[in-house]
């Protein structure tokens with residue numbers, strides 16, 4: 320039997336690379352290769368060497384090829400979806416000048432505040448770019464680099480986001496897409512292009528940046544001979560522009576601008592993200608109004624402390640991550656990395672309500688509750704900013720799609736179900752970011768609309784649907800009351 324035409328969707332996220340091998344005709348996941356990343360840094364620093372992402376991509380592709388048993392010649396296209404916002408600076412030969420600053424590096428918080436002020440305040444930024452600078456936004460990181468490491472900032476021959484860096488390694492072409500570009504802070508969602516006024520403010524030469532391809536589906540080039548040798552794939556196969564990981568998850572779900580407000584998404588990874596979609600350009604200061612990969616928009620809110628923070632608490636307590644109980648009186652805000660939503664970049668974790676009879680299982684449960692309430696509050700704020708009343712019965716009853724590594728965990732699912740009171744949908748495709756990237760690759764290789772393609776791939780699937788349980792408002796109120804009272808000086812706010 321001839322081999323199916325196969326595409327590879329790559330998810331280069333904070334903790335690892337996943338390479339999904341997908342049958343381009345049916346959407347069947349044939350194999351997933353994985354390889355870990357290394358994140359370093361103390362205090363607010365979070366860095367990774369971009370060369371390790373490139374090596375992890377090679378390792379993940381090799382592992383996927385082996386698992387699938389397919390001949391490499393079956394592969395017809397590849398696309399990369401990457402963790403958003405990271406700042407990669409390269410020399411003239413495309414080599415990293417220094418480790419990349421990651422999205423969850425909070426050292427650039429003072430630069431974010433200064434930039435917000437200098438450009439006329441939060442509304443001016445949201446109107447132009449869709450987002451108000453916080454430490455995560457790449458523009459804040461570039462300002463930090465210029466102030467803190469001026470030698471490498473002035474030596475930069477190219478400035479990239481993580482997914483553009485990898486795409487360029489594949490195709491030898493400097494290209495990005497509007498989705499990931501919209502998280503940089505120097506791309507105007509109003510104008511659909513890099514913003515000269517913002518580039519001026521940042522002292523960033525547009526010549527250092529990649530071209531913005533029309534959408535993430537565009538074929539921006541072909542796999543070079545060098546990349547083909549490094550990955551063991553055929554030279555000349557299609558390389559798509561790719562996109563940011565959250566935009567790619569939206570594609571993987573087969574949801575474009577019309578579908579997502581009815582079915583908001585909660586991603587449980589290192590970051591907790593909530594996103595919906597909109598055909599209207601978001602300009603609220605309360606969220607990130609990113610561009611989506613299909614020409615629509617992706618209103619999104621993101622927390623810094625989700626699965627990794629809860630795993631750290633489990634490790635400190637010496638219990639398995641699934642061995643948790645509801646927190647009882649204990650409230651634990653696991654803001655181990657500072658926090659982005661709410662904007663508390665210098666916050667640390669906070670524990671209250673400890674008693675003699677508090678168990679380790681309750682403490683771990685309290686960490687799940689603290690992380691879950693934080694991201695579910697961000698969901699309410701996002702729905703409000705999109706013109707919906709999150710408390711209205713019709714809106715509160717909308718199902719929430721749970722994705723990301725944490726969605727594999729029983730405790731995460733139970734905690735989100737109990738604290739949201741919403742019906743949950745657990746998509747049957749585990750690796751939605753990689754699946755979205757595979758749809759972008761398939762469209763680049765064979766034409767068609769990636770969102771429609773992914774929707775067709777997923778049509779035969781059987782998503783798990785969980786009916787709502789009564790909302791645990793007592794815990795919600797206990798956690799939010801601690802958060803509201805502590806958000807001032809105790810958590811580093813004003």
Ligand SMILES: Nc1ncnc2c1ncn2[C@@H]1O[C@H](COP(=O)(O)OP(=O)(O)O)[C@@H](O)[C@H]1O
Nearest residue numbers: 332333334335588589626627723724725727728
């Ligand atoms: N079976 C599981 N149960 C609970 N959590 C899980 C499980 N598998 C993975 N995870 C969580 O998923 C996280 C990784 O998710 P992922 O979405 O890949 O993260 P990222 O995109 O930030 O790299 C880990 O921090 C881990 O806590």
Ligand SMILES: O=C(CO)[C@@H](O)[C@H](O)COP(=O)(O)O
Nearest residue numbers: 332333402403422588589590
């Ligand atoms: O900063 C954001 C979104 O704005 C994060 O969602 C990053 O895109 C990293 O995602 P994960 O690696 O945690 O999935």
